[in-house]
Amino acid sequence: EAGVVQSPRYKIIEKKQPVAFWCNPISGHNTLYWYLQNLGQGPELLIRYENEEAVDDSQLPKDRFSAERLKGVDSTLKIQPAELGDSAVYLCASSLHRSTDTQYFGPGTRLTVL
Amino acid sequence: SQQGEEDPQALSIQEGENATMNCSYKTSINNLQWYRQNSGRGLVHLILIRSNEREKHSGRLRVTLDTSKKSSSLLITASRAADTASYFCATEPNTGNQFYFGTGTSLTVIP
Numbered sequence: 490e491a492g493v494v495q496s497p498r499y500k501i502i503e504k505k506q507p508v509a510f511w512c513n514p515i516s517g518h519n520t521l522y523w524y525l526q527n528l529g530q531g532p533e534l535l536i537r538y539e540n541e542e543a544v545d546d547s548q549l550p551k552d553r554f555s556a557e558r559l560k561g562v563d564s565t566l567k568i569q570p571a572e573l574g575d576s577a578v579y580l581c582a583s584s585l586h587r588s589t590d591t592q593y594f595g596p597g598t599r600l601t602v603l
Numbered sequence: 604s605q606q607g608e609e610d611p612q613a614l615s616i617q618e619g620e621n622a623t624m625n626c627s628y629k630t631s632i633n634n635l636q637w638y639r640q641n642s643g644r645g646l647v648h649l650i651l652i653r654s655n656e657r658e659k660h661s662g663r664l665r666v667t668l669d670t671s672k673k674s675s676s677l678l679i680t681a682s683r684a685a686d687t688a689s690y691f692c693a694t695e696p697n698t699g700n701q702f703y704f705g706t707g708t709s710l711t712v713i714p
Binding site for chain 2: 522530533537591592593594595596597
């Protein structure tokens, strides 16, 4: 069975440019998470979806970040415009039902903003 | 701020030795999980311990939980070079479905 798939794996952009990350969770997993991980730190939750509904987006900087999960499967996280401080690894994870279930992580997208 | 704090931040041991890392957290929890992250990879779930459990084993892993001290420890016995990774604790406070990762312990096992 395929794990959580993310693309691209790496992205380098100039500041003020837009960028988008894509995530395909494990088949049948209802819950999808986007995390931000800075170097030497643990992941920090940006947004959590239960099916297609965003149930926790309190940590998502809504002035520049947006996310969607159409049809409750794939998800896209967008930043527009990107800032230097957005350089980090963006991790996607999925779990069967809720956060107490084991979360399965994708390899992440490493974003560098120049 | 993040819920959990791991200690030590970095640990270097010889292959075959045991590795112990600790996690302290701030509020009451429903459960605590440990994850491993190899360099450049996503996190991999290792073990979950519920608030009413005190100890749990999985292969070479032993996790303890002391809710009175708000702390947990992860013991890896007979370490191997392949255990080299960062280890994170993650907690779910009993106030909701939020999920917090700690800052991690970087473990290096020297062959």
